[in-house]
Amino acid sequence: MSGGLTSMLPLPDVPLLTVGLKRAAWVDPDGSFDDLAMNDARARLLQERVPPMVVHAKSVARRLGLESLPAFDLLELFAFVRPAEFCLPTVRGLLDVLDLPTPSNLIDEALALKDAATVLLAELRAGRDREAAAIAGRMNGWPWASYVQVALGDVEPGTRGFAVWRALPEIPEGGPEEPPSHHPVQPEEARRQLAAIVGERAEARPSQADYASAVALAFQPRDVPGEPRVVLAEAGTGVGKTLGYLAPATVWAQKNGGAVWISTYTRNLQAQIDSELDRVYPDPAQKAARAVVRKGRENYLCLLNYEELAGVAGNAPQPGGAVAAGLMARWVAATRDGDLTGGDFPGWLPDLLGRARTLGLADRRGECIYSACHHFDRCFVERSIRKAKRAEIVVANHALVMIQGALNGGDDGAVPARLVFDEGHHVFDAADSAFSAQLSGGEGQEVRRWLLGAEGGMRSRARGLRRRIEELITDERMAADLDALLKFAKDLPGEGWPERLAEGRSAGPVEAFLALVRQQVLARQTGQGDALYSLEADVRPTIPEMQQAALDAKAALEALKTPADRLIKRLADRLGEEAEDLDRDVRRRIEGAVRSLERRLVIPLTGWISMLSALNGEEDKDFVDWFGLDREGGQDVDVGMHRHWLDPSKPFAKAVASSAHGLVVTSATLTDRSGDGEADWKAAERRLGLPYLSLEAVRAQVASPYDYAAQTRVFVVDDVRREDIAQVSAAYRALFLASGGGALGLFTAISRLKGVHGRISADLEDRGLPLYAQHVDAMETSSLIDVFRGEEDACLLGTDAVRDGVDVPGRSLRLIVFDRLPWPRPTILHKARRNAFGGWGWDQRLVRLKLKQAFGRLVRRATDHGVFVLLEPLPSQFKGAFPPGVVIERVGLAEAVRRTREFLAERSLDG
Structure with missing residues (x-):
């Protein structure tokens, strides 16, 4: 297999290694090979100490029982040569995407590794990519770096290196959005649009056309505020419901100049819908302009976080830091939208490089500084937000839609008026998560870190509130509010709180409350206090000291919330009082700061204060409260008080459904088959909160065509x-x-x-x-x-x-x-x-x-x-x-x- 390819370019003179579950294949540089038991393969690695060529070094190491495995990992080379391209993280998956023959055994798999390396290096040579040469030149410690540079030959390195953000296009500005019209979509229009999408040669699917007609009824104008047009549509597998609802959705969007949001529960379905949109918009440029995938900002790479990683890797290289920075640079330059949790990001890259240097580059702690960031006009999050404002179809997820509704528009002020909830059987669970609250050590520490940034000389990218908004503070009163806010933040759990609670030396009123929560959970177990798994206990009756501890913690949180409320008001006042003088960027920063303070601080504090009040008052029948001790492998990882709505469809109906003009909820498993069809539909309507809206939903049921x-x-x-x-x-x-x-x-x-x-x-x-x-x-x-x-x-x-x-x-x-x-x-x-x-x-x-x-x-x-x-x-x-x-x-x-x-x-x- 390997004879014709390997002479083209120099390759590492190292062993080739592939592993199964019981055996491993080892090929020496001279071509001799061995079929080894796992213990023998591990011993040979430890004895020879030569980094082998493998696919997915972390997986190979785990199968061999090793903590790590220095290696020439072909997945890393693939991520460098073909960034933002899909590949199964296995030997056969790699060979398949490179159009190389499929081996029949482990030995042949090992022999094929050289062919894979040669194909990838040959692609680099043919591409003569100047920026690839510049990036490889900075990837200190990467085994493949010198071979990549040899493959690139005399290509003059580019000038950007890790600073790939400089090549990203700026986001075009647009004028103010106009509100959509309210022209209805008739069932016949939906059928015609569906026929145009699937094409004349497509197999006739009458059930799909019937489904599209039924869904069209949700795209009528509503007549009463707070009462959307609702269609519940159960479509069996094979009906083709994605194109079935995209047909009336695109008709409505084009007739009315507005956007229809398609919400999913799983990443997999989101990717499927994105793929189906290729049929709706065959022209890629048209699709890029009219359809967008939206997720929460915690899903997208933050360019400022990446710049800090690149700076650390370039100035004081850490083990693996320069390699991660280089491979992420290649992806950043090639990605369509910067989405780290789907799309074109290799799902196996966090396994190779570590979560902190991949998924951890997203803004997962709400620390965005908006227009104060010099990457703002190239920001992946901002790009998706602006595109969504002018799109016809926005493919989102249940979590984001719930947040948009709960926060009256979320980051961008957009409250979707036309919504399709695919995977509708998960709406109840998504609402349960979105509208819940948790006063715990982990959550408290996150809020403290958001306010104070890294403490005690810790190395971290965490940026505190002062750094993010100090340029917006324009008078002594605002400065005093900020000082007070940061002072009272120190009453929240800090670094090392789990150890302090376990040792009985809590610091501050909130940790003292959590220590008692932990005590009550353990005390109420029936012989399971040392269980490996998470534990919980009713909040009532409380142990003797709990009520006073709750009062003390409540007072501390109220002391923190008071200056936060004042600061939000003073910042908001600037928008009105200085309207004529504020430039666009400052206005954006103020609006962003206000939204962040409300979402990341005031909303959780309000919930926590209410929960603590309940421990000294009457039980609120709308909520279920309990104490929980989260464990992993027998170790405590979090402890706290939890609050969930007894019926999360109630806040969903109020915050999301009632603000919509049209609502489609669809799934193959929307209803149960208990034997009572009317009861099944009513149960589905109850799980969606429709009884709280006092309206009649249209029910549609289309059976699967499969036998x-x-x-x-x-x-x-x-x-x-x-x-x-x-x-x-x-x-x-x-x-x-x-x-x-x-x-x-x-x-x-x-x-x-x-x-x-x-x-x-x-x-x-x-x-x-x-x-x-x-x-x-x-x-x-x-x-x-x-x-x-x-x-x-x-x-x-x-x-x-x-x-x-x-x-x-x-x-x-x-x-x-x-x-x-x-x-x-x-x-x-x-x-x-x-x-x-x-x-x-x-x-x-x-x-x-x-x-x-x-x-x-x-x-x-x-x-x-x-x-x-x-x-x-x-x-x-x-x-x-x-x-x-x-x-x-x-x-x-x-x-x-x-x-x-x-x-x-x-x-x-x-x-």
Whole structure:
């Protein structure tokens, strides 16, 4: 394989290494090779101390039981040569994207590494990129640097180096936005637009046109303030709902000069919608102008943070700092939108470079200084905000939309008037998160850091409030307010608070309160005080000292909030009093400072003060309060008081839905199938808060075109002891082997997932079936799903996050095994909601919806087929989770294995 390519360019004279789960392949520079046990491969690495050539060094190190592995990592070279391009973080994934032959074993994989390196270096030579040469010249300590420079040859290095922001285009300014008109979209218009989008040659899909017609009813003018036009549309998998709602949405946007916001719950669906928009706007320039993906600012790279990383890496190089700065520089120069949590950012790059030097470059602490930043006119966040103001379609997520509603427009003042909530079954959960509050050590420390910046000589990019707004302080009263604010900030938990609480030496009134919270949680456990996992306790009755401690903490927070309120008012007054003199940038900075102070300080303080007041007053029936102690691996990581709405659809209805003119909520699993159709619709409406709006929603239900009875099988295995992890593991092993891979194992507990992985991974590898696992493999969940999707015979183990994020059409997903019924955890919050929303019927509804959602992953297109296996008896009340016509068969494990093998083999031959 490697003979014709490797003579083109000099390559590192180092061993080539690939690893499986039990064996490793080692190829010496002279071409001799060995098939080694993992222990032998580890020993050879430690003995020879030569950095090998590998793919994904962190993953290789983990499989070999090493903390780190200095190496010529081909993923790093790929990220340098092809920044902002997708690649599976595996040997086969890399070879595939480079159009190199697929190897059949570990030895061939190792031999192919040189071919991959040669192709990448040859691309650099052909490109003659001056800025690549400049960046490589500054990447001190990067093993590939000298080889990159040789490949670039006599190319004169550019002048920017790490300062790639200088080449980014400035954001064009636009005039004031005009409010949209209110012309309706007729169902016939939606059908015509859909036909134009899908094209004349597309397969006829009457159900998709019916769906588009129904959704169009949400694009009528509203008649009463606070009462939007609402359509609840359940569309089975295969209907094509994305284009179905984009058709009337784009008609409305073009007729009225406004934007329709499409909100999703998962990154995966957001990326799918972005891809489908290529059909709506075939011209890339037109798409760039009319459609934008919006996320919260914490998802985008902050150029100021990157500049500080680049400065540190260039002036006083830290181990890996210059490498991270260089690879991030290449991505910054190539990215479409600067999105670190999707889009064109390689999901595996944080695994290689560390989160602090990748995802940590986002503005995750709300420290933006807006127009005071010299990157403001090139800022990725600002670019997305300005584009969204003039777009026709804005693809966002539930969290951002909730924040926009709660804060009356959020960062940009935009309150979406026309909204489509895809993955509508998650609106309740998204609202639950968005409208909750948590007074904890971790949250308090974040607010303190936001106000004071790095303390005690710590090296950090954290910028305190004084540094961010001192140029806006124009008189002594404002200066006094700022001084008081920063003084009282020291009453919040500071660095080292977990150790102080554990040792009984809390500092300040808030830490003293949290110490008692921790004491009460531990005291109220029933023999589980040393548990590895998180603990919780009711807030009432309190231990004796708690009420006074709550009063003291409340007083401290009120002392902090008072100067914050005054400072916000004085800053806002400047906007009116100096309107004629303020230039645009100063006005922007003031507006940004006011929004930040309200969002990052006043809103949480208001919630915390209310929570503490409740401990000395009457219980508020709208809320559920509890004390919690968060643990990871038996170590305390946070402690605090939590508050959630008993019914989070209530604030959602008030803050988001009532301000909209039109609202579409859609999903394949919007309603339950309890046997009472009217009750199912009413339950869906209740979870969306529609009873609080006093309006009638349009209900639409379009069945899937798929023949689930023919395309799927459902087996309920009744002879595996659920408590015996050995039996559960044996079941997973046998079923995964029967399917020949393409298998997704879903778990309700991480500990069970890890236990099964440890018992079956080696056996599957011996059969040629790679096994990946959430919480085990050194990859982000999105990368694991990408690998699973890209390798037809791979297997994947995961929890809820994998179930909700997986969209894997074709043979890559042909078996789903669920370890047990997904009952909700019996937390204090869940028990309160169960009592309020129908008792055990509430629990059963949640289980059915989760099963329905999991089963829906199995068939994503007409040619798909697959098997769903539950390793626990299925009570009759849960059979409605599966489509009509699907026969649920109760069988033993041996029978399930045999019939899984036979069904998938038959369908494979049919395909």
